Amino acid sequence: YWCTADGSGRVPGVQVTNIVDTVGAGDAFAAGAISGRLEGLDWPQALARANWVGAQVIQVVGDMDGLPRRDRLPAALRG
Numbered sequence: 001y002w003c004t005a006d007g008s009g010r011v012p013g014v015q016v017t018n019i020v021d022t023v024g025a026g027d028a029f030a031a032g033a034i035s036g037r038l039e040g041l042d043w044p045q046a047l048a049r050a051n052w053v054g055a056q057v058i059q060v061v062g063d064m065d066g067l068p069r070r071d072r073l074p075a076a077l078r079g
Helices: 025-038 043-057
Strands: 002-004 007-009
Touching: 002 043, 025 043
Parallel strands: none
Antiparallel strands: 002 007
8 A cells, every 4th residue: 555645556466475584575675666766666666566576585585685686677667
């Protein structure tokens, strides 16, 4: 759920079938949201990216090993 002075809405989560380690999920989410906003994405697009990045991190052991490089983002999440 997001809410700003300009509006509000919901962004669907990313289903993960193999959760290995949740350490770093929040940081990964924040990195996805911040990077999306810095690249000009609107809130729903940035939060979709954030959900996807967080989902990648929880599928590996460690808090940074699952962070994707920008070129690994699906095209729809690049803006």
